[in-house]
Amino acid sequence: MSLTEVNMALVSAAGRVVELQTALTACKALGPDNGGQGEAAKVAFIARQLEACGIRDIRQFDAPDPRVPGGVRPNLVARLAGRSSRTLWLFGHTDVVPPGDVAAWSSDPWQVRQDGDWLYGRGVEDNQQAIVSMLLLAEALRKTGSTPELGLGLVFMADEESGSRYGLEFLLGSASGLFAPDDLYIVPDAGSPRADRIEVAEKGQLWLKCSTRGQQCHASTPHKGRNAFLAGAELVLALEKGLTAAFPQEDALFRPAHSTFVPSRHDANVDSINILPGSDVFYVDCRLIPQVVAQDVLQEARRIAATVAASHGVAIEIEVVQQQAAAASRTDSPVVTALQGAIGAVYGVEARPVGIGGLTVAAHLRQHGLPVAVWACIANTCHQPDERSSISNTCRDAQVFAHILMKGEDAGGAGTDMRPYRHA
Ligand SMILES: [Zn+2]
Incomplete structure (x- = not known):
């Protein structure tokens, strides 16, 4: 089964994006620091979608937190074997921030509203665009019966908005053996509307x-x-x-x-x-x-x-x-080159590595010596009223990940069988 088939499944996934975004937003996954009950309901929903994809290797890592019902903050890791021993890891965080001034919203922040290609709601961009593109990828692999070149690792983390103590930090402490130094790590939690910025370093x-x-x-x-x-x-x-x-x-x-x-x-x-x-x-x-x-x-x-x-x-x-401490991944590390190749193939743009002043969750991975690139094609409306996410870009982000997953080492090279997608 080829990349082309996986792509065909992904370009026709718009309806599924709306469905998933609607269900995820309604979970209202606020952490206790933000007066919420945590991520459990949202993670249970995600686990059901992964099971429906036939993924057997799903593990939950619960960080104890007596402040939420159930007493834990769940982190989910789903894995699918590839031909190679290397894994492409994608990370999405399940928690969201509060809506802020609800009067500043044009509609109920917890109920997804669609306007053309845009979906509006709290969390649709930060970080559900990532979560949805990760699920779309798993569903496309299931639908086409494809075995990817690289293994696929999907990580759904809690507590990103309040410091990651019960999320990625906990996961790296309790399951660091999962992550190998020569795997590829992508955190789709920051980016640009043109898809042309790959964040590789933090001050x-x-x-x-x-x-x-x-x-x-x-x-x-x-x-x-x-x-x-x-x-x-x-x-x-x-x-x-x-x-x-x-x-x-x-x-x-x-x-x-x-x-x-x-x-x-x-x-x-x-x-x-x-x-x-x-x-x-x-x-x-x-x-x-x-x-x-x-x-x-x-x-x-x-x-x-x-x-x-x-x-x-x-x-x-x-x-x-x-x-x-400042943390940087090499601008010529395989994950960056692979991303550049895949972004070129899917979005038709040349993406360049950049550094930022703010701290992201990627810093935790970099501190562990894991090469990570932060990338997504987003409008940058996170934490704002009327937060929005593009349906078509969610599908295209998934295509970028599919490109790397299916091509492995060759993803950064020339000679792709795909033509760049052009905005209609
Ligand atoms: Zn985020």
Whole structure:
């Protein structure tokens, strides 16, 4: 059975996309951090679809979480053997974020509405487009009786929206043996409307807490105190300017290409206008390109703080509240080349590897040394009111995965038997 047959099954799957999206959205899979009951109902629905595809190797990895009914956050792993020992892994997260201001929606966020090629509803893009394209792929293989070149691994993870502790992190802790370093990993949870961006790297994250201690007094007699707010204000400007100047290195993979140092949160200080504040706390969100060492940034921040502290006669402490190293997959790794070939064949565009400043779930895989590409053809409406997903792009994303799955090592090469799909 050939790739062409699998593709034929996928291009005619529009009705199935609507069906699956409608059922998945109605599950309202909010995690307990978002006031919901978790992903169990949604995962049970997905498991039934996989069973109906004749997939026998389905395993559930339950992360204990007493906050939800049933007490667990389920993660599902379904596998289908291929000719080769290597596996193409696709990841979708089952949880969604709350709808936000419901009045900002044109229709009920939990009931899918169709308008032409677009489906609207909470979760349809993030991350049900991925889930649906993964299920379509399994169904097309079943329908055509195809044995793919690569093995297929479908992972449905919980808790992505609140940090992945009960999701991918748990799975990597309890089932890391599933994932081999020479397998191919695709996370279809970010992308562009033109399908031309493959995310391969993330900047490192360093969150600093800057606490200034002065001496509180009546605001009418400033000479009797030490104004921590005033010193803090100078520190904000000095840090932003000083760190930007000290770490000018650039990496063309990222936009912006340099590291960023952004003063963000500022804690409340005194209640009254007539109190000179004796304490001031603010935070700086640093995103570091892989060439910049977090320890060097911390050291430079403390050096700048010491200068400000001396000139204001205050004490300043700089602490790290969160840190995550930069993680990058090689731009020439097999998964990236295979994706580029498949995207060219299906969407008719040249996709280029990029890096981003934000952290995605892919970072967990990269920390385990697994080469992962983040890609999908999406409108980027996640977390917004009227979140939407294209029916035809969901089918095409599945075709991209089919292309890699059926061709294996050759997916990135020339000589495909497919003509690029053109938008009508
Ligand atoms: Zn997502």
